[in-house]
Amino acid sequence: MIRVRLTAQLRDYAHGAREVELDSASNLRTMVNKLERYYPGIGGRIVDDQGNIRAHVNVFVNSENSRELKNENTPLRDGDVVHILPSVAGG
Amino acid sequence: MTSDSKRKEWKVSGPHLKGNEIYHMVYDRRNGAILASTTSGHWGPTVAISEDMGKTWKESKTPPKFPKSSGLSVARVWHIKPASEDEPGVVYAGVEPACLFKSKDGGRSWKVNVSMMKQKTRKKWQAGGGGLCLHTILQHPRRPNRMHIAISSVGTMRTDDGGESWRFQNRNVLAEFQPNKYPEYGQCVHKLATNPSKPDVIFHQNHCGVYRSDNAGEDWIDIRNNLPSRFGFPIAVDANEPGRAYVAPLEGDFSRIPPSGHFAIWGTDNSGKEWFKLDEGLPSMSYYTVLRDGMVADQEDPCGLYFGTTTGQLYASRDQGNSWQNLSDWLPPVFSVSVSST
Numbered sequence: 075m076i077r078v079r080l081t082a083q084l085r086d087y088a089h090g091a092r093e094v095e096l097d098s099a100s101n102l103r104t105m106v107n108k109l110e111r112y113y114p115g116i117g118g119r120i121v122d123d124q125g126n127i128r129a130h131v132n133v134f135v136n137s138e139n140s141r142e143l144k145n146e147n148t149p150l151r152d153g154d155v156v157h158i159l160p161s162v163a164g165g
Numbered sequence: 166m167t168s169d170s171k172r173k174e175w176k177v178s179g180p181h182l183k184g185n186e187i188y189h190m191v192y193d194r195r196n197g198a199i200l201a202s203t204t205s206g207h208w209g210p211t212v213a214i215s216e217d218m219g220k221t222w223k224e225s226k227t228p229p230k231f232p233k234s235s236g237l238s239v240a241r242v243w244h245i246k247p248a249s250e251d252e253p254g255v256v257y258a259g260v261e262p263a264c265l266f267k268s269k270d271g272g273r274s275w276k277v278n279v280s281m282m283k284q285k286t287r288k289k290w291q292a293g294g295g296g297l298c299l300h301t302i303l304q305h306p307r308r309p310n311r312m313h314i315a316i317s318s319v320g321t322m323r324t325d326d327g328g329e330s331w332r333f334q335n336r337n338v339l340a341e342f343q344p345n346k347y348p349e350y351g352q353c354v355h356k357l358a359t360n361p362s363k364p365d366v367i368f369h370q371n372h373c374g375v376y377r378s379d380n381a382g383e384d385w386i387d388i389r390n391n392l393p394s395r396f397g398f399p400i401a402v403d404a405n406e407p408g409r410a411y412v413a414p415l416e417g418d419f420s421r422i423p424p425s426g427h428f429a430i431w432g433t434d435n436s437g438k439e440w441f442k443l444d445e446g447l448p449s450m451s452y453y454t455v456l457r458d459g460m461v462a463d464q465e466d467p468c469g470l471y472f473g474t475t476t477g478q479l480y481a482s483r484d485q486g487n488s489w490q491n492l493s494d495w496l497p498p499v500f501s502v503s504v505s506s507t
Contacts, residue, residue, distance in 0.1 A: 083208060115224060119208040123231045123238035130207045160207040 076105060076150055079157045087116035102133055103146040105156065120158060121146065130161045166492065167218075170506075172469055172483050175492055181219050186241070189458055192505035193247040193256070193271070200256065200272045202242035210241045212258065212272050218507075227274035229258055229266040235282055237262055244458070245272070246302035249309055259299030263290065263316040265328065278328045281314075286350060293317035293353050293372075300457055301354070305381075306361045313367065313382055318353030321369070323382050334382035339373040356400045356457045360407040368410045368437070370400035370457075375412060377437050388437025393424040399460035403485060404468040408436040411443070411462070411470060411486055413455045421454060428453040430460070430472065430486050446480075446489035453478060458501035465506065473499025 076096045080088055088094050094113070099105035103125060110117030121127055125146060133140040133148075134157040140148045150156070166175045185203040192199050199219060204210040211228040215221060231237040240261045248255035258266040258275060265278040290297060301315035310327040313334070320335040338352045353372035360366070369376040369385060374395045376385040389395045394414040403409035411432045415421045423429070428451040429444035453474040460472040470482045477496040480489045 083205075114226065118211070118228060118230065119205075122209060124233060124236065126238075128207065128209055 075152060077155045078105065078109065079155065081157075081159050083160065084116055084119060084158060087113040087119070089113075098152065099150050101144075101146070101150055102127070102135070102140055102148045102156070105150060106146075132159050132161045133157070134159070166479075170465075172463075172465070172481065173490075175481075177493075178219060181215075182213055182222060187500065188241055189244050189501045189503070191245045191247060191503050192507065194505060194507075195247060195250060195253055196271060197507065198271060200245045200247070202245055202258070204241040210239055210260075212242055212245065212275070214272050225268075225273055225275065229260050229275040229277070231264070231277060231282070235277075237264070237282070240296065241298075243298045243300045244302055246304065248304060249306060252309060257302050257304070257312075259302055259314060259316075261296045261298040262292075263297045263299040263319060265299060265302070265314060267328070280324075280328060280330055281322075284331065290316070290319045291351070301357045303357055303359055303364075303367070305364045307364070311381070313357060315354040315357050317355065318351060318372065320350045320352040321354050321357065321382055334378075335385075336383065337385045337387070338369075338371060338376060339387075341373045355398045358400045358402045358410070360402045360404065363407040366407060366436075368400050368402055370397050370412055372396065372418060375400070375437065377410075386437075388433070390437065390439060392431055392440050396421075397455075398457040399455055399472070401460050401462040401470065404462055404464045405466050406434070406468075406485075409434050409468075409485070410437065411460065412440075413460060413472065415454065422452050423454075426450050426452060428474075430470070430489075432486050443482075443486035444489075445487065446482075446491070452476075456500055458503075459499055461502045461504050463504045463506070469504070471502050471504055473502045475499065 079093050106117050168175045188202045190201040199215045201213045203213045212225040213222045242258050244259040246257045254271050256268040256272045265281050266275040268275045299316050303313040305311040311325050313323050322331045323334050324331050333350045335352045340352045355370045358368050365381040367378045375389045377388045378385050396417045397412050397414045401411045429442045431440045432443050433440045455472045463469040468485050470486045473479045475498045479493040482489050
């Protein structure tokens, strides 16, 4: 089971849920594809047309930023918790 | 903002779509919907649709998106253009990196124009300062398969087969920043505008000049004449007088401030042979900048004009620019002004 915690701006796609569960996902790319299947529209907010995580979106796997791991190819394991958050930009 | 038919008193609502850049918004007269290009700095671009004059909004189910095989990714939607009355549901969108998208369901889903995506010179297109943007879409009112589009800084293109093929239309348009000053493509067109009663007469504000074509873009005539500058962004054509057009000159590409510190709209009554200043009601000293979609003409009689500035002012004229009324001094930077009667 992978738990995905959604920032406020993404919860509308998931019917208001703060957290959703996926039975499995081999990596972040697969996770996003599954999220898009269950919650249409959410995928394009996390990744661009080429499937790359958007420049000002941070995806953390168990508190580690995926940009310091393998980006979209960061592997996931049963029990992982993924946070999707907007980065601090500007100001 | 809404007003009655007198266009004198305006009511404000909003802000709508908070937190998003709105590069363009348009009223679709065919079904009463408003379509807006929205770009979140975090969550990317989409098209939002309101069917109740802005009270509520829904995103496109399938926003404009390049196929993976293209290697491209939509950065923002620059322009939205509902098609003619004869094509209900058809809407076009121009995006960055420059390409055209088409919807057949009022903006809910979009498909890329493959011919433009695969245009053979595409790899040589170079972005202008604002980005490689397809910012203007003109559709012939009686020949729906003919469209003109404009891309900074690639130039003007035309299709006569509904987008199956495109050709450049930049003859006689100066590209001073190129070694060949009159290349086939690479010109920095800022905006095109027409009057629907004379769709083959196209007015053109360019980085390097102001032009007019009398033959649907086959040739361009330099009409800068007595304008204080050849540089500016928006251009608009009067709703009732096809030979009357309006521009907002800035000093030049390295100094984008109004000539002599005095912003003015300039108009012509004779298709660009001669221009005159339209500044009654505008400040005597002002460093306003109006972006390419920041000025628009309505379809009323007399024609009304509206412009918004990057410093948050909004002005309206009910008399073809002969006098101006300040509607707002307190907006954030204005990217786009659209107007329609409902």
